[in-house]
Amino acid sequence: MSAMKTSFTRLALAAGLGAAVAAGGVVAASAEEPKRGGVLRIVVAGKIPSYDGHRESTFAMIHPIRPFYSLLIRVNPDNPQSADFVCDLCEGDVPKPTNEGKTYTFKLRQGVEFHDGTPLTADDVVATYNKIVFPPEGILSNRESRFSMVETISAPDDHTVQFDLKYASPGFIPIVATPFNFIYAKNDLEREDPEGKDPHYGLKWHQSNINGTGAFSFVEHQPGSHVLGKRHEKYHHEGKPYLDGYKAISAPKMSVRIQSIRGGRADIEFRGFPPKARDDLVKALGEDITVQESAWNCTFGYGANQHKELFKDKRVRQALTLALDRWGASKYLSKIAIVKTVGGLALPGHPVATDEETLKTYYGYWPDIEKSREKARELLKEAGAEGASFKIWNRAVDQPYKAVGTWMIDQWRQIGLNVEQIVVPTGPWYAGLRDPSAEGADVNIWPSCQSVVNPVVDAGAWISKSRAPDNRGHYEDPVLDGWYDEMQQESDPAKQLELYRKFEKRVLHEEAHFGQILWWHKINPHRSFVKGWKIAPSHYLNQSLDQVWLDLPDEEREQRTMDELGG
Amino acid sequence: MYKYVVKRILLLIPTLLGAAILVFLLLRAVPGDVCQLRLGGGGEFVDPAALEQCKVLLGLKDPLHVQLVDFLAGFATFNFGESMWTGRPVSYEIALRFELSLQIAIMATLVSIIVAIPLGTISAIKQNTWIDYVVRTISIAGIAIPSFWLGIIIILGLLITTQAWTGTPWMPPIDYRPLWQDPAYNLSMLIWPAVATGYRYSAVATRMTRSALLEVLREDYVRTARAKGLLEKMIINRHALRNSLLPVVTIIGIEFAFLMGGLVVTEQVFNLNGIGKLFVESVTNQDYVMTQSLVMLVVTIFVLVNLVVDILYAVLDPRIRYS
Numbered sequence: 001m002s003a004m005k006t007s008f009t010r011l012a013l014a015a016g017l018g019a020a021v022a023a024g025g026v027v028a029a030s031a032e033e034p035k036r037g038g039v040l041r042i043v044v045a046g047k048i049p050s051y052d053g054h055r056e057s058t059f060a061m062i063h064p065i066r067p068f069y070s071l072l073i074r075v076n077p078d079n080p081q082s083a084d085f086v087c088d089l090c091e092g093d094v095p096k097p098t099n100e101g102k103t104y105t106f107k108l109r110q111g112v113e114f115h116d117g118t119p120l121t122a123d124d125v126v127a128t129y130n131k132i133v134f135p136p137e138g139i140l141s142n143r144e145s146r147f148s149m150v151e152t153i154s155a156p157d158d159h160t161v162q163f164d165l166k167y168a169s170p171g172f173i174p175i176v177a178t179p180f181n182f183i184y185a186k187n188d189l190e191r192e193d194p195e196g197k198d199p200h201y202g203l204k205w206h207q208s209n210i211n212g213t214g215a216f217s218f219v220e221h222q223p224g225s226h227v228l229g230k231r232h233e234k235y236h237h238e239g240k241p242y243l244d245g246y247k248a249i250s251a252p253k254m255s256v257r258i259q260s261i262r263g264g265r266a267d268i269e270f271r272g273f274p275p276k277a278r279d280d281l282v283k284a285l286g287e288d289i290t291v292q293e294s295a296w297n298c299t300f301g302y303g304a305n306q307h308k309e310l311f312k313d314k315r316v317r318q319a320l321t322l323a324l325d326r327w328g329a330s331k332y333l334s335k336i337a338i339v340k341t342v343g344g345l346a347l348p349g350h351p352v353a354t355d356e357e358t359l360k361t362y363y364g365y366w367p368d369i370e371k372s373r374e375k376a377r378e379l380l381k382e383a384g385a386e387g388a389s390f391k392i393w394n395r396a397v398d399q400p401y402k403a404v405g406t407w408m409i410d411q412w413r414q415i416g417l418n419v420e421q422i423v424v425p426t427g428p429w430y431a432g433l434r435d436p437s438a439e440g441a442d443v444n445i446w447p448s449c450q451s452v453v454n455p456v457v458d459a460g461a462w463i464s465k466s467r468a469p470d471n472r473g474h475y476e477d478p479v480l481d482g483w484y485d486e487m488q489q490e491s492d493p494a495k496q497l498e499l500y501r502k503f504e505k506r507v508l509h510e511e512a513h514f515g516q517i518l519w520w521h522k523i524n525p526h527r528s529f530v531k532g533w534k535i536a537p538s539h540y541l542n543q544s545l546d547q548v549w550l551d552l553p554d555e556e557r558e559q560r561t562m563d564e565l566g567g
Numbered sequence: 568m569y570k571y572v573v574k575r576i577l578l579l580i581p582t583l584l585g586a587a588i589l590v591f592l593l594l595r596a597v598p599g600d601v602c603q604l605r606l607g608g609g610g611e612f613v614d615p616a617a618l619e620q621c622k623v624l625l626g627l628k629d630p631l632h633v634q635l636v637d638f639l640a641g642f643a644t645f646n647f648g649e650s651m652w653t654g655r656p657v658s659y660e661i662a663l664r665f666e667l668s669l670q671i672a673i674m675a676t677l678v679s680i681i682v683a684i685p686l687g688t689i690s691a692i693k694q695n696t697w698i699d700y701v702v703r704t705i706s707i708a709g710i711a712i713p714s715f716w717l718g719i720i721i722i723l724g725l726l727i728t729t730q731a732w733t734g735t736p737w738m739p740p741i742d743y744r745p746l747w748q749d750p751a752y753n754l755s756m757l758i759w760p761a762v763a764t765g766y767r768y769s770a771v772a773t774r775m776t777r778s779a780l781l782e783v784l785r786e787d788y789v790r791t792a793r794a795k796g797l798l799e800k801m802i803i804n805r806h807a808l809r810n811s812l813l814p815v816v817t818i819i820g821i822e823f824a825f826l827m828g829g830l831v832v833t834e835q836v837f838n839l840n841g842i843g844k845l846f847v848e849s850v851t852n853q854d855y856v857m858t859q860s861l862v863m864l865v866v867t868i869f870v871l872v873n874l875v876v877d878i879l880y881a882v883l884d885p886r887i888r889y890s
Contacts, residue, residue, distance in 0.1 A: 043741070047848050049605050049652050057606050057613070140621055142606055145614045207654055223653060223663060224840040224848070226742050249742045249838075252848065255719070256741060256838045263726050263738030284726075284736065427599025427853045430607075469615045470607070 038557030050207035064227035064248035069182035069212035080536035101168025122155035215546035242549035268526035292535035296520035298449035303473030307436035317512035321364030322376035337403035340521035346455035390442035451540035668841035672826035678765025687776025709770025715832035779811035820876035828865035
């Protein structure tokens with residue numbers, strides 16, 4: 001059992017996994033002494049829906065709100081490229097399971113306080129996880145189903161939390177480390193409605209109120225403008241945070257976010273910019289800008305709608321994938337779009353990911369694109385689909401949707417197909433994806449973004465439509481469903497890997513249900529004086545900001561604190 | 568006059584009711600919903616049960632007529648409900664941004680009046696001279712150049728020139744501080760969008776002032792005034808300009824109403840947290856409740872501004888009397 005756990009919680013991702021590189025400056029490999037003080041200015045693209053991490057799933061909430069909260073465990077902030085988890089509110093190492101992999105016991109740090117001064121106890125963690133895992137009717141918990149392996153959560157004493165699982169599950173620890181699992185105070189969760197109307201008042205309290213144990217405490221939120229936080233003096237990681245505070249400024253337009261970093265109004269943006277923006281910033285600011293880059297835990301692919309007659313024939317689906325020059329796109333398309341890495345279903349570099357040599361034997365990954373397209377034409381002919389016409393159902397978002405969609409048209413035209421791209425706003429796009437008969441939704445763009453790298457659990461995206469409503473190929477495949485279920489409960493890493501390989505080969509090659517094109521590529525240019533932050537393979541991860549500091553002269557840091565926090 | 572005003576105010580009721588029903592139905596005709604966007608807009612995993620529950624909680628599962636009645640009842644009692652995206656009261660979200668939008672609208676209107684009336688007048692007086700050609704070129708350019716494009720050019724220009732001159736690029740602030748709290752910060756942020764929108768606005772008003780004044784200057788009473796030997800300055804200021812301002816006031820009124828809710832793109836370019844930006848966000852997020860309320864706000868402003876313009880007509884031209 002411990003070997004199994006090792007494979008998913010301890011194995012570092014291969015060194016090549018999006019190793020941070022410097023494009024214009026030098027990534028801070030600093031052994032410098034962190035300086036205390038100052039306020040970090042962040043620009044955030046989206047609009048905060050509510051403050052409740054258990055309910056929401058957007059980075060627009062994570063980036064401004066996550067620094068107010070702690071997690072039970074988190075991705076190692078000093079090594080976020082790894083699958084290495086460390087304790088946040090727990091003590092020592094992340095616990096190993098006992099009871100044949102079915103029991104996890106977390107010892108909590110002592111002396112931790114919420115921002116309102118309430119001491120943290122095991123009851124707070126239990127109440128929090130009961131809300132996430134077993135929410136009552138009327139309370140939305142967006143990751144409830146991911147904790148389906150949990151049977152009970154209990155507190156044997158004030159500083160011990162125990163999770164008992166129904167079955168041994170290697171996916172449990174990564175799910176606990178999900179950055180949305182904010183720890184709340186039991187007192188807050190049990191608050192009573194002053195008007196006596198809402199029995200779940202306390203469980204909804206965090207939607208519009210903040211009280212955590214994070215590195216920063218809440219100062220103000222001006223909706224649509226900014227969120228301001230200041231240092232939590234009793235933060236449980238000694239000596240941290242270094243900053244006096246941070247200000248997360250809402251800026252929906254990408255050009256504003258880019259120019260605000262250039263013009264000194266913001267220091268960093270955590271989601272990611274396209275290559276052109278990186279190059280412009282580097283050109284304008286030279287050494288004042290530092291660029292960190294990484295593979296991004298977001299697949300970008302398509303699903304041919306198998307409710308449509310044309311795509312019921314797997315030879316047509318195989319022809320589609322064979323026509324795509326992924327290796328060429330990795331070189332050229334990546335210059336204009338935020339996609340880069342060729343890979344299968346698992347994030348390249350992860351222990352579960354298929355190696356390049358094996359991948360090159362799958363349809364669509366052959367190194368010789370001419371040979372590949374010849375085979376595609378042959379399959380189309382056999383299927384009687386030469387010169388077929390269809391539409392790509394795409395989202396009206398430039399990066400990477402429209403850029404890659406346009407590239408796909410060119411690729412498929414090269415095997416004689418007549419392809420048109422239908423670009424619609426996000427709302428109608430989702431509506432079209434859900435409706436298998438939707439006009440224009442022939443080949444559906446199918447991205448999938450996750451936070452913690454957890455390929456075995458995330459493979460659930462590609463099982464049958466009846467079980468995975470987000471399945472954009474609208475197919476049923478009981479064989480895949482069976483293998484997926486087996487994988488979730490397989491405690492032998494070797495057997496689990498074997499199952500994953502079979503699963504992946506069927507999805508990408510044998511049935512060509514899903515056409516994985518390229519993995520997203522995360523580019524974070526930031527002001528060079530921002531130190532201590534390390535890029536992670538997801539824009540949801542490493543956002544506690546407790547390790548960030550500003551390498552600015554003392555008076556500039558003080559001035560920032562004066563300007564934003566009034567001293 | 569009094570009866571006229573009351574009649575116009577009563578006409579507001581069917582106008583607003585018609586607009587409310589129209590906007591309600593049009594929004595529902597757009598496919599998609601706020602829950603899918605909120606829970607999985609970035610391509611994240613969405614729990615189907617959570618999705619269903621979200622719809623129930625937001626009332627999206629209620630029959631359409633129930634939703635419509637709720638909306639109309641809320642509107643009639645000035646209870647606009649809560650934003651489907653943030654859960655905060657719509658009135659709070661709008662009030663928060665109203666101050667900024669109002670300030671921009673006033674500043675842009677002032678820019679427009681200060682520029683348009685003198686330039687339009689000079690252009691008319693100096694018709695077909697080089698001065699007229701210069702003013703006409705500037706005003707035609709103002710109409711042709713979209714405000715948001717001008718905004719982008721202003722920001723880039725500031726970044727490039729300040730970097731060239733001082734070595735450090737500078738751009739206007741991107742987070743708002745009220746005028747009464749930090750006037751310098753506030754103005755350094757808002758003067759640029761006011762210029763960008765005021766330029767287009769003034770271009771329209773300049774051309775309107777010019778053409779209206781030219782028309783008036785050809786009237787018999789102006790010829791009579793000249794024949795009487797009145798000073799040209801007096802003829803223009805006392806007789807011609809005042810009478811030519813009627814269409815200009817209409818334009819300024821309509822543009823002001825437009826600025827209050829229509830600065831959709833310019834607010835994005837300058838990152839202004841105003842009504843226009845809220846509009847874009849609510850439409851993008853399919854937040855029906857917020858979008859409906861904003862449309863109704865803009866409709867109300869338009870109707871009221873039109874009423875004020877009509878009343879101003881009577882003030883400017885004593886011959887106009889409403890009954």
